[in-house]
Amino acid sequence: MIRHEHHTIEQRARRLHERFEALYGHRPEGVWQAPGRVNLIGEHTDYNLGYVLPFAIDRQTLIAVRRVDPDAAHADEIALASTMDASGDVPEVTRMRLADLAPGTPGGWAAYPAAVSHVLATEYAGRICGFDLLVDSTVPVGSGLSSSHALEVATIVALNELFHLGIDAERMVRLTQRAENDFVGAPTGIMDQSASLLSQAGHALFLDCRSFASRAVPLPLTARGLNVLVIDTRVAHALVDGGYAQRRASCEAAAARLGVSSLREIDEVHLLDELVEPLRRRARHIVSENGRVLRTVQALECGDLNLVGQLLTESHASMRDDYEISCPELDLAVSSALDAGALGARMTGGGFGGSAIALIDESVRPQVESAIRRAFDRAGYAEPGIFVVAPAQGAGRV
Template sequence: MGAADLFLTSVGRRPDGLWAAPGRVTVIGEHTDHSDGFVLPIALAQRVVVAAGRRGDGQLVARSAQQPHEPYARALEQLAPGAAAGWSGYVAGVAWALREAGHDIGGVDIVVDSDVPVGAGLSSSAALECATALALNDLFGLGLGRMELAHLGRQAENEFVGVPCGILDQSASLLATERHALLLDTRSLAYEQIPFDPAAAGLALLLIDTRSRHALVDGRYAARQDACRRAAQVLGVPALRDATLDGVLRLGDPLLRRRARHVVTENARVTEAAGLLRRGAVHRIGPLLTASHASLRDDFEVTVPELDVAVEVALASGAHGARMVGGGFGGCVLVLVDAQAAPSVAAAVAAAFARRGFRRPLPLHAVPSGGAARIR
């Protein structure tokens, strides 16, 4: 049952509209946005759909097609950090952030449906925030721009849910365009749509969901952010975006040195990858993806065995490049591969997982898609 049908059966009327926002995958530029760095994500075809309708009693009532027995209801004036958990926290957090910013929103029924895998590093949470933000913006005539909505989604995740994410995920979900990657400067928020059409080059972006699930609220993500801030302080720069590799290599603390080295080298890889894509050299970004994974594994230390095995086997099976995506500690691997070889690479990874007793991975195709939009 889709969002519109569930809205009709649970609320008793048709919604005022439907809005959809995509998950995202970062082609390259992982763990740089919290250091004012550069990122290069795409939006995915997989989306969160929100059916929404105004109600007159000042209540936020939210339901999920994936968890139909866990409806959420709370007066808007009672929303505060900690007032919702799980999926409902992202919906309630956006409503709270809008009210905190002084925007007049009224009671609303929201029904959510999604095919973005949860916990796979594909930003299902940001997609839910962005679909909700777009719906509330339209329903209550707020007139907010997309970057404003991205900031509100980030505020919801940071302050209401308690995940210290950067602006990457919400920006990709709201700003991405079809057959392009979004080059975003997370300091200035300047962005450029970079042509990126792997299929036209005979390539495929294979996403392998390792089904090893992460939880970024457990402190490991925040600890790495803190290390990056401390490294920048020692180096005397506003953020690691301003650091040089020579300076980083002189850091005395080996932990700070590793964390900072990842950010500085990853920023350089984003810049190089964007330059290659501008020239249409899609094949040549493969080694950058692989170098990114090695950096995330060795310097940022956010991989797990399932991610490392998937990358190793994909490369051994002929992939041009592969890397983990998302916050880490589980989730997906992105593989750049010749289109005809994608099934055999996915099969090789599945066989390797079976030999090691890992859960069976799920292959998905990552197609550079358009951003959030009203669909009805």
């Protein structure tokens, strides 16, 4: 369900209007967008109530939606379709009654808007009726750029507006987290949906996942002649698989043994010495990563982009060695980028595949890209997807 043409968001929205009308026989009431995200630094700290520093990217999920007439015979039916889920020009439509939505039903990509619909129908009973929905996306699936949360956020923003629910941003974050945890079955924190909802163009989002306090931190890439390069390893990751849940369980076990409610309470790695392995290494990543997020915010505010690069590289080493969520393809992407002149590089996202990012001077972009492609070819890996992302605006109506 991914589209890669380089059209403006307004052009894509007009095209989605047309395809919606052709599919459903009536025009949508609007088009809403939610961006994917890159996490600059702060990995797996969100569910430990720590600090994160993501930013929304200029690749978005768009959804067109129209409410069903509440007096119609099928007033409680939702219809879900994607422009990229089609054997030809006509997408396949999944239709279900709101009352029949349940974990595992429906499956695939449709589980994400269904999850949000289920949570809203439960929380706001009697205020939600059926609707028709069509999706278009330029966020790569399985690449660690949060395509699933972009879809969930676009859905909740649209339904919140259409059904006049009056949900504020923090509650939308919590509701999409519940949809992800309880319906989809992925034990994620609040970072991804927060980045998609709250980000400002040209800025990263510094988020305290315990207090939900956040602020925009300038990310002056263009002014400094820098790029954030995404290297999609083509190794798909799935957060519903066991590795992510195991890491979360390890952190909870470590916190319990230390007598604290979460690892956020620990701010010095020497306080972890009483833990046994591998709990000590898992906890050490979280504690040290929280420190790196704080130092990165300070470095950005001081304009020290070289230090930012150094912290990104330290973060990758911690994820590789202590948290053990990297993979050979991610390690090769990082090392190849660094050898070719990147200021810093790290894997981004939940791990076990997905993407790495490299902070580079735009003048060295060609050699960095070439070095990564050559290294992947020599190793016999699939050709990586490599592209630049810019910090973009958060979700809303197009």
